[in-house]
Each structure stands twice: as C-alpha cells, then as structure tokens.
Amino acid sequence: MTEFNKSRWANAEFSREYRDNADIFIVERSRLLEIMKSFYRYFIGNSKNNNVLDLGCGDGILTYNLLKIDNTISATLVDASDDMLNKANERLDGFEHINFIRASFQEILENDIIEQTFDFIVSSLAIHHLTMNEKREFFKKIYSHLHPGGYFMNIDVMLAPTDTLEQWYMQMWKEWINARKTSLGVEGNIFDDITRRYKKFDENKPDTLDDQLNTLRDIGFNEVDCFYKYGVFAVYGGKK
Secondary structure, eight states: OOTTTTSGGGOHHHHHHHHHHHHHHSTTHHHHHHHHHHHHHHHTTTSSSOEEEEETOTTSHHHHHHHHHOTTOEEEEEESOHHHHHHHHHHTTTOSSEEEEEOOHHHHHHHOOOOOOEEEEEEESOGGGSOHHHHHHHHHHHHHTEEEEEEEEEEEEOBOSSHHHHHHHHHHHHHHHHHHHHHHTOOSSTTTTHHHHHHHOTTOOOOBHHHHHHHHHHHTOEEEEEEEEETTEEEEEEEO
C-alpha cells in the first residue's frame, strides 16, 4: 500500500469536506491566490503559451485562477486522488490544453513520470506531506523540470522555528477560523479542533521556512524568497 493510500486523502469523503470548507480553514486563501496571479503576471505572463505544472492540484483551483488571467496556458495537473482529479476536470471543463496525471509525490520521486519541462511549477498545501529529505529530492525534480528562467512557487504550511511561535501560530489559525465562521454565518464547532487534527496526523510533516529556502538555494534556485507569510501559512519560491 502506498503512503497516499494510507492517508486521509485517499478517502473521498475527507476530500469533499476539504473542498467544501477550504475557504474557512485555509488562512487568507483568496489573498494567496491573488499573490500567485500577481507573481505570474509580473514574472511570466509577458509571454504567451506558457507551460504550467500544478503539483498536488486538488480540485484545480490554482490552474483555474491562472487560466482566468491567461487562457493560452498549457497545464499539467498531478494528484494522487481520483476524486480530486475528477473535480479538477469538472472545474476546468471548456479549457484547452489540459492534461491530468494520477500520481503521488512518492511515485514521482521513484519514477519521474513527468516528461516535460515547464515555465511555471506551482504547488499548494501538498509538499508538507513529504519529509525534509523527500522535499530536497522533490525540489531537485522540480528544478530539473523547469525551463531556464522558469519559476517555482509553493503555497504551504511551515513548521515554526520555536515551540513558542508554533503555539502562537496555532492560536492565530484558530482566531482566523472563528472570524471566518462569523463572517460567513457558519454555526457549530466542526472546525474548532482543526489545529489539533493538523498536529495529530503523521502525514503532516512541515519543516521550517528557513530549511526549505536554504534547500532551494543549495539546489541552484535564484531569487529565492518568502513572498508572503501568515502564521504557519507561507508562499515561497525561486527561479531556475
């Protein structure tokens, strides 16, 4: 049994709950998407017919937002969940030059089944499921699949550098969820233990932002930086 098949993401009901409630428990989700689009417009969007790779695509929301600002994109979306890929296919219905690959990150690490190179590689809330050693090898794969001058962006959760900061970040997350519930008129306590569940499950393997930025630099990425951060949520990347 693969690591993915042992995780909650192999469960269609869990995937549905995530999709339905992502705007509540992903901190600043709309802002994260706007940052990605701004990055694309500024660094990549001056040329057309760009090739984009979406790793751990989920329901395709990243690619969908990119296609809204540049419908000349050719996109390859990768996810290990059939349910998520089906939802991504539905979301992107009507767009051309879209390709789907069912694969886990471990399968990519073992077999490197992605054959193309890309102008922009993006991932959201997926790479934190890898250990730091796996992240390092995965970043190498990403680097090898970028065109010279291409960019990588990761939107993900980070491990705080100290326990005290980690506790504060978890409290910030709870405060965000409560504020979103109030603004959306959501009742009940279904999200009250989201931070506990995040810390509980072994499938979540976040590493510090510094470790990941330094790893990108060691691999050869340029212009490496954190583009945005709110508690454990961060956006970072670099250029080949």
